Amino acid sequence: MSQLFEALKHLVMEYKIHPILVNFTAALVPVSLFSDVVGRAIGKKSLEEVGLWSLFYAACVTPLTAAAGWLFWMKDDVGVPGMAIHKWLGMALAALIPLLALWRWRFxxxxxxxxxxxxxxxxxxxAALIYQGNSGGAQVFSGM
Ligand code: HEM
Structure with a gap:
């Protein structure tokens, strides 16, 4: 079990899986929302379908993004207040985005x-996702 964990951690660290996956979450959620807002405003059904399906993909990828974040955790992240927020807000988003997708599906x-x-x-x-990306980027590029 711990060998599997070590192998996964190595993979995530070596290939920077968390920084790769965050791009999918960070792109798909705004694409969904923007498409729904514009689709609703101008009554364009195809845009609303973009809103639905892009959020569905975001709901699939975001729990993986969060899991990769745990495996990407480094010694210098420990005790950093911004990273404590990043960790728990990331977990909340991993639950909230699939719930939002479920709500979207009902419409x-x-x-x-x-x-x-x-x-x-x-x-x-x-807005929480933008804050999340900002806090992760701040730790990577300048330290908090
Ligand atoms: C929706 C969920 C999440 C998003 C959108 C997100 C976003 C980001 C972003 C944009 C970065 C900067 C990446 C880069 O430019 O290289 C980052 C870094 C990081 N994130 Fe996340 N994150 C999420 C969840 C999590 C979770 C749940 C954890 C851990 C428990 C986590 C741990 C980390 C770590 C350790 C770093 C690197 C910090 C460093 O270099 O010291 N993330 N994240």
Whole structure:
């Protein structure tokens, strides 16, 4: 078991899997929200479908992004307040994004447009995601 953990950690560290996966989460969530907002505003169904499916992919990849973050944890991250926030906010996002996708799916299944409350919740999650990316980048590029 611990050999498997060590092998996974080596893979994640060697190939920088966390910094690679964060790009998918960071791109797919805003693409989804923007497509839903514009699709709703101009009544374009194909854009709303982009909103649905891009969030579905984000929901699949984000738990992997968070798991790779744990395996990417380094000694100099310990005790850094910004990284403690990064760690737990990342875990929250790994749960919230799939929940948001489930909510989004319910609108699709009922043939409805995503509601304003849904879009507002999505905007809050996006704001948290921007903060998350900023805190990770700050640790990598300048230390916090
Ligand atoms: C949605 C979830 C997450 C996102 C979007 C995210 C985003 C990021 C970003 C953008 C970076 C900078 C990467 C770079 O430019 O090289 C980063 C670094 C990092 N993240 Fe995350 N992260 C997430 C979750 C997590 C979790 C759950 C953990 C750990 C428990 C974690 C641990 C780390 C570590 C250790 C670094 C590198 C810090 C260093 O170089 O010392 N991340 N993250």
């Amino acid at each position: 699709y299944a009922r043939g409805r447009q995503p509601s304003r409350i849904y879009l507002a919740a999505g905007a809050l999650i996006l």
